[in-house]
Amino acid sequence: MRKPCCDKQDTNKGAWSKQEDEKLINYIRIHGEGCWRTLPQAAGLLRCGKSCRLRWINYLRPDLKRGNFTEDEEDLIIKLHALLGNRWSLIAGRLPGRTDNEVKNYWNSHLRRKLINMGIDPNNHRLITHNHLPRPHDSNSGASIISPASKVPVTDNSNIHPPEKSRGDNDQVSDAASSLEDHQLPDLNLDLTISVSASTVDKVKDDRRKSQKQSNIIEDP
DNA sequence: AACAATGTCAACCGCATATGC
DNA sequence: AGCATATGCGGTTGACATTGT
Incomplete structure:
Protein backbone atom coordinates (compact mmCIF):
# COMPACT_ATOMS: atom_id res chain seq x y z
CA MET A 1 0.00 0.00 0.00
CA ARG A 61 4.51 31.48 -10.45
CA PRO A 62 5.72 34.91 -11.57
CA ASP A 63 5.39 34.15 -15.27
CA LEU A 64 1.67 33.46 -15.09
CA LYS A 65 -0.51 35.48 -17.36
CA ARG A 66 -3.71 36.00 -15.46
CA GLY A 67 -6.97 37.40 -16.76
CA ASN A 68 -9.25 36.62 -19.64
CA PHE A 69 -8.27 34.41 -22.49
CA THR A 70 -7.85 36.19 -25.80
CA GLU A 71 -9.66 35.04 -28.91
CA ASP A 72 -6.39 33.72 -30.28
CA GLU A 73 -5.88 31.68 -27.16
CA GLU A 74 -9.43 30.33 -27.31
CA ASP A 75 -8.92 29.39 -30.91
CA LEU A 76 -5.66 27.67 -30.15
CA ILE A 77 -7.14 25.72 -27.24
CA ILE A 78 -9.95 24.46 -29.45
CA LYS A 79 -7.54 23.42 -32.15
CA LEU A 80 -5.15 21.77 -29.75
CA HIS A 81 -8.00 20.00 -28.02
CA ALA A 82 -9.09 18.64 -31.35
CA LEU A 83 -5.59 17.27 -31.82
CA LEU A 84 -4.67 16.24 -28.29
CA GLY A 85 -7.92 15.63 -26.45
CA ASN A 86 -8.09 16.34 -22.73
CA ARG A 87 -4.34 16.54 -22.33
CA TRP A 88 -4.44 19.83 -20.58
CA SER A 89 -0.82 20.04 -19.63
CA LEU A 90 0.22 19.60 -23.25
CA ILE A 91 -2.29 22.20 -24.35
CA ALA A 92 -1.23 24.59 -21.60
CA GLY A 93 2.37 24.05 -22.61
CA ARG A 94 1.60 25.79 -25.88
CA LEU A 95 -0.05 28.74 -24.18
CA PRO A 96 2.64 30.80 -22.47
CA GLY A 97 1.63 31.89 -19.00
CA ARG A 98 -1.34 29.57 -18.80
CA THR A 99 -1.66 26.51 -16.59
CA ASP A 100 -3.29 23.18 -17.24
CA ASN A 101 -5.81 23.85 -14.50
CA GLU A 102 -6.70 27.19 -15.96
CA VAL A 103 -7.09 25.80 -19.46
CA LYS A 104 -9.15 22.90 -18.18
CA ASN A 105 -11.43 25.18 -16.20
CA TYR A 106 -11.81 27.54 -19.12
CA TRP A 107 -12.61 24.69 -21.43
CA ASN A 108 -15.22 23.25 -19.09
CA SER A 109 -16.88 26.54 -18.28
CA HIS A 110 -16.65 28.45 -21.56
CA LEU A 111 -15.35 26.63 -24.58
CA ARG A 112 -17.39 23.47 -24.24
CA ARG A 113 -20.56 25.51 -24.21
CA LYS A 114 -19.33 27.66 -27.04
CA LEU A 115 -18.73 24.62 -29.23
CA ILE A 116 -22.10 23.16 -28.30
CA ASN A 117 -23.75 26.41 -29.31
CA MET A 118 -21.90 26.17 -32.60
CA GLY A 119 -23.34 22.70 -33.04
CA ILE A 120 -20.05 20.94 -32.43
CA ASP A 121 -19.59 18.08 -30.04
CA PRO A 122 -16.76 19.23 -27.77
CA ASN A 123 -15.69 15.66 -27.09
CA ASN A 124 -14.82 14.76 -30.62
CA HIS A 125 -15.17 18.06 -32.49
CA ARG A 126 -17.71 16.62 -34.83
CA LEU A 127 -20.86 18.37 -35.85
CA ILE A 128 -23.66 17.31 -33.56
CA THR A 129 -26.23 15.49 -35.69
CA HIS A 130 -29.79 16.71 -35.54
CA ASN A 131 -31.07 14.05 -33.15
CA HIS A 132 -28.26 14.95 -30.74
CA LEU A 133 -29.05 18.64 -30.60
CA PRO A 134 -30.20 19.91 -27.23
CA ARG A 135 -33.86 20.58 -26.83
CA PRO A 136 -34.58 24.30 -26.46
CA HIS A 137 -36.21 23.96 -23.05
CA ASP A 138 -33.86 21.46 -21.60
CA SER A 139 -32.26 23.45 -18.78
CA ASN A 140 -29.11 21.38 -18.45
CA SER A 141 -28.95 20.33 -22.02
CA GLY A 142 -25.19 20.56 -22.20
CA ALA A 143 -24.59 18.07 -19.48
CA SER A 144 -27.19 15.70 -20.77
CA ILE A 145 -25.97 15.68 -24.32
CA ILE A 146 -22.25 15.69 -23.79
CA SER A 147 -20.74 13.41 -21.27
CA PRO A 148 -17.56 14.45 -19.48
CA ALA A 149 -14.46 13.69 -21.44
CA SER A 150 -13.45 10.84 -19.21
CA LYS A 151 -16.76 9.11 -19.62
CA VAL A 152 -18.06 7.40 -22.69
CA PRO A 153 -18.52 9.99 -25.39
CA VAL A 154 -22.05 10.15 -26.67
CA THR A 155 -21.20 9.40 -30.23
CA ASP A 156 -22.15 6.86 -32.81
CA ASN A 157 -18.98 4.88 -32.25
CA SER A 158 -19.00 5.18 -28.49
CA ASN A 159 -19.26 1.47 -28.06
CA ILE A 160 -16.18 0.82 -30.10
CA HIS A 161 -13.77 2.15 -27.48
CA PRO A 162 -14.47 0.95 -23.96
CA PRO A 163 -14.38 3.71 -21.33
CA GLU A 164 -11.01 2.59 -20.18
CA LYS A 165 -9.24 4.95 -17.84
CA SER A 166 -5.58 4.59 -18.43
CA ARG A 167 -2.98 7.33 -18.56
CA GLY A 168 -0.59 7.35 -21.45
CA ASP A 169 -2.96 5.65 -23.76
CA ASN A 170 -4.43 7.67 -26.50
CA ASP A 171 -8.15 7.19 -26.62
CA GLN A 172 -9.00 10.85 -26.57
CA VAL A 173 -6.28 11.83 -28.96
CA SER A 174 -6.81 9.16 -31.51
CA ASP A 175 -10.54 9.44 -31.30
CA ALA A 176 -10.67 13.18 -31.68
CA ALA A 177 -7.91 13.30 -34.23
CA SER A 178 -9.15 10.45 -36.34
CA SER A 179 -12.63 11.85 -36.36
CA LEU A 180 -11.21 15.06 -37.70
CA GLU A 181 -9.29 13.34 -40.39
CA ASP A 182 -12.37 11.85 -41.95
CA HIS A 183 -14.80 14.56 -40.97
CA GLN A 184 -13.47 18.04 -41.66
CA LEU A 185 -15.47 20.81 -40.12
CA PRO A 186 -16.11 23.84 -42.25
CA ASP A 187 -15.95 26.36 -39.42
CA LEU A 188 -13.06 24.88 -37.51
CA ASN A 189 -9.84 25.97 -39.06
CA LEU A 190 -7.28 23.34 -38.19
CA ASP A 191 -4.40 24.90 -40.00
CA LEU A 192 -2.30 25.62 -36.96
CA THR A 193 0.30 27.40 -39.05
CA ILE A 194 -1.89 30.48 -39.15
CA SER A 195 -1.79 31.35 -35.50
CA VAL A 196 0.82 28.98 -34.19
CA SER A 197 4.48 28.95 -34.98
CA ALA A 198 5.94 26.13 -37.02
CA SER A 199 7.90 24.89 -34.05
CA THR A 200 4.72 24.58 -32.05
CA VAL A 201 3.09 22.58 -34.81
CA ASP A 202 6.14 20.35 -34.99
CA LYS A 203 5.97 19.84 -31.26
CA VAL A 204 2.30 18.91 -31.42
CA LYS A 205 2.99 16.47 -34.20
CA ASP A 206 5.90 15.05 -32.29
CA ASP A 207 3.72 14.54 -29.22
CA ARG A 208 1.11 12.84 -31.31
CA ARG A 209 3.75 10.55 -32.76
CA LYS A 210 4.98 9.70 -29.28
CA SER A 211 1.47 9.06 -28.07
CA GLN A 212 0.76 6.88 -31.06
CA LYS A 213 3.92 4.94 -30.43
CA GLN A 214 3.08 4.52 -26.78
CA SER A 215 -0.41 3.27 -27.47
CA ASN A 216 0.97 0.82 -29.99
CA ILE A 217 3.31 -0.52 -27.34
CA ILE A 218 0.42 -0.89 -24.95
CA GLU A 219 -1.76 -2.60 -27.51
CA ASP A 220 0.97 -4.79 -28.87
CA PRO A 221 3.56 -5.55 -26.22
C1' DA B 1 -34.98 41.59 0.08
C1' DA B 2 -34.64 36.74 0.11
C1' DC B 3 -33.99 32.64 -1.86
C1' DA B 4 -32.75 29.30 -5.58
C1' DA B 5 -30.27 28.15 -9.57
C1' DT B 6 -26.28 28.42 -12.09
C1' DG B 7 -21.46 29.56 -13.15
C1' DT B 8 -16.58 29.97 -11.98
C1' DC B 9 -12.34 28.58 -10.28
C1' DA B 10 -9.01 27.13 -6.62
C1' DA B 11 -7.91 23.12 -4.50
C1' DC B 12 -8.13 18.16 -3.58
C1' DC B 13 -7.90 13.23 -4.75
C1' DG B 14 -6.47 9.13 -6.86
C1' DC B 15 -3.96 7.12 -10.28
C1' DA B 16 -0.12 6.66 -13.77
C1' DT B 17 4.40 7.45 -14.80
C1' DA B 18 9.20 8.57 -13.83
C1' DT B 19 13.12 7.96 -11.16
C1' DG B 20 16.38 6.07 -7.99
C1' DC B 21 18.14 2.33 -5.49
C1' DA C 1 14.36 -6.81 -12.72
C1' DG C 2 11.72 -5.31 -9.09
C1' DC C 3 10.43 -2.42 -5.58
C1' DA C 4 9.66 2.17 -3.19
C1' DT C 5 9.06 6.81 -3.53
C1' DA C 6 8.34 11.36 -5.84
C1' DT C 7 6.17 13.86 -9.22
C1' DG C 8 2.73 15.05 -12.64
C1' DC C 9 -1.76 14.73 -14.62
C1' DG C 10 -6.73 14.78 -15.25
C1' DG C 11 -11.20 14.39 -13.04
C1' DT C 12 -13.91 16.04 -9.46
C1' DT C 13 -15.43 18.78 -5.59
C1' DG C 14 -16.88 22.59 -2.94
C1' DA C 15 -16.89 27.43 -1.73
C1' DC C 16 -17.94 31.63 -3.37
C1' DA C 17 -19.99 34.87 -6.84
C1' DT C 18 -23.43 36.09 -9.95
C1' DT C 19 -27.87 35.99 -12.01
C1' DG C 20 -32.72 35.02 -12.12
C1' DT C 21 -37.25 34.71 -9.89
Missing part, protein backbone atom coordinates in the same frame (compact mmCIF):
# COMPACT_ATOMS: atom_id res chain seq x y z
CA ARG A 2 1.30 3.41 -0.95
CA LYS A 3 2.04 5.83 1.79
CA PRO A 4 0.07 9.05 1.68
CA CYS A 5 2.03 11.93 0.23
CA CYS A 6 1.98 13.67 3.59
CA ASP A 7 0.78 13.28 7.09
CA LYS A 8 -2.76 14.46 6.58
CA GLN A 9 -3.37 15.12 10.25
CA ASP A 10 -0.77 17.86 10.38
CA THR A 11 -1.60 19.67 7.19
CA ASN A 12 -3.82 22.59 6.39
CA LYS A 13 -6.40 22.29 3.69
CA GLY A 14 -8.50 24.64 1.68
CA ALA A 15 -7.71 28.14 0.56
CA TRP A 16 -4.20 29.47 1.03
CA SER A 17 -3.58 32.44 3.29
CA LYS A 18 -1.39 35.35 2.29
CA GLN A 19 1.22 34.31 4.82
CA GLU A 20 1.38 30.83 3.38
CA ASP A 21 1.75 32.25 -0.12
CA GLU A 22 4.58 34.48 1.03
CA LYS A 23 6.38 31.63 2.74
CA LEU A 24 6.14 29.53 -0.39
CA ILE A 25 7.24 32.32 -2.69
CA ASN A 26 10.17 33.23 -0.47
CA TYR A 27 11.30 29.66 -0.17
CA ILE A 28 11.17 28.99 -3.89
CA ARG A 29 12.85 32.31 -4.63
CA ILE A 30 15.80 31.19 -2.54
CA HIS A 31 15.90 27.47 -3.15
CA GLY A 32 14.14 27.06 -6.44
CA GLU A 33 11.44 24.59 -7.42
CA GLY A 34 11.61 20.91 -6.75
CA CYS A 35 11.73 18.43 -3.91
CA TRP A 36 8.10 19.14 -3.15
CA ARG A 37 7.89 16.47 -0.53
CA THR A 38 10.37 18.12 1.78
CA LEU A 39 9.55 21.68 0.81
CA PRO A 40 6.62 22.27 3.18
CA GLN A 41 8.64 21.46 6.27
CA ALA A 42 11.65 23.38 5.05
CA ALA A 43 9.51 26.38 4.23
CA GLY A 44 7.60 26.18 7.48
CA LEU A 45 4.30 25.33 5.84
CA LEU A 46 1.66 22.98 7.20
CA ARG A 47 0.75 21.79 3.73
CA CYS A 48 1.49 18.69 1.76
CA GLY A 49 4.01 18.88 -1.04
CA LYS A 50 1.44 18.34 -3.70
CA SER A 51 -0.57 21.23 -2.43
CA CYS A 52 2.49 23.48 -2.48
CA ARG A 53 3.36 22.44 -6.00
CA LEU A 54 -0.16 23.09 -7.20
CA ARG A 55 -0.32 26.45 -5.52
CA TRP A 56 2.97 27.50 -7.05
CA ILE A 57 2.25 26.24 -10.53
CA ASN A 58 -1.33 27.44 -10.76
CA TYR A 59 -1.22 30.66 -8.87
CA LEU A 60 2.10 31.98 -7.59
